Amino acid sequence: MSRPGLFITFEGIDGAGKSSHIEGLAEAFRAQGRTVTVTREPGGTPLAEKLRAMVLNDPMDALTESLLIFAARRDHLCQVIEPALARGDVVLCDRFTDATFAYQGAGRGFDLEVLSKLELMVQTGLAQEPGFMRNPDLTVWFDLAPEIAAQRLAGARVPDRFEAQPVEFFRRVAQGYADRAATAPQRFARLDAALDRHRVWQQLTSVFVRRGWLAIMVATQGGGQ
C-alpha cells in the first residue's frame, strides 16, 4: 500500500545545526522503507541553484531578493517537491518560506503583507484541488542564540551575504522565526539547538516518533561536540 508523501522543512538562523542532522534523518527514514528526497532552498533545481548563487553573493535590494527567492521556490515546487510528494516520498527540505519571513521580513524589514501575497501566489495552483496551498507538514525549528551560532561558524567557511551580517540581524531573524512559529504552533517543532549534537539528534528523532513517522528511536548521530 502506498503511503502519502511527507513534506518536512528545517529552519533556524545560519549555523543553528540543521545540515548536521538532515542526512541522518534521511537514513532513518530509508531504513524504514521510505524513499527520501533531500533538497534545499534557495535551490534544489538547476534554475533555482543559479538564483541561489545570485541571492547569496550579489548585492540587491530586499524586494529583488524576495522575488528571486520566490521564483526559485516556484521552480523547486514544480520540478522537485510536488512530483516527489505525489510519488509518496518523504521530502526533507533545508529551509522554505518561513526563512523568507524570518530573513527578508524580520531581518531586512521587508513588508510582511507583500511576502504573504507572494507566498499565496507561489504555493497554490500546484496540486489537484483548486485553492490548495502547499505548506510543510512539519517544520523543525533549530532555535539557537545568535551569539552561539556565530561562535560555531567563526572561521568555518567564507561568509556569504547573509552569514556576513552582524549579530543584531540574526537577533531579528531569530525573533522572526519565533513570530512565525507562534502563528502555526501545530506545524512547528522547536528544538533546543544549544545542546550537544547527540541531544539535538535525540530531540529531533523523538519529534518523528511522537508523530508515528519513525517507528523507533534511532541510534546516535554525530559524535558530540
Ligand SMILES: Nc1ncnc2c1ncn2[C@@H]1O[C@H](COP(=O)(O)OP(=O)(O)OP(=O)(O)O)[C@@H](O)[C@H]1O
Ligand atoms: N549541536 C552542536 N554543537 C556544536 N556545534 C555544532 C552542533 N551542531 C552543528 N555544529 C557545528 O556548527 C556549525 C554549523 O552547523 P550546520 O552547518 O549544521 O548548521 P546549519 O544550520 O546547517 O547552518 P547554515 O544554515 O548556515 O548552513 C558546523 O561547524 C557544525 O559542525
Ligand SMILES: Cc1cn([C@H]2C[C@H](O)[C@@H](COP(=O)(O)O)O2)c(=O)[nH]c1=O
Ligand atoms: C530559503 C531562504 C534562505 N535565505 C538565506 C538563509 C541563509 O543565509 C541562506 C541559505 O544558506 P544555507 O547555508 O543553505 O542555509 O539563504 C533567505 O534569506 N531567505 C530564504 O527564503
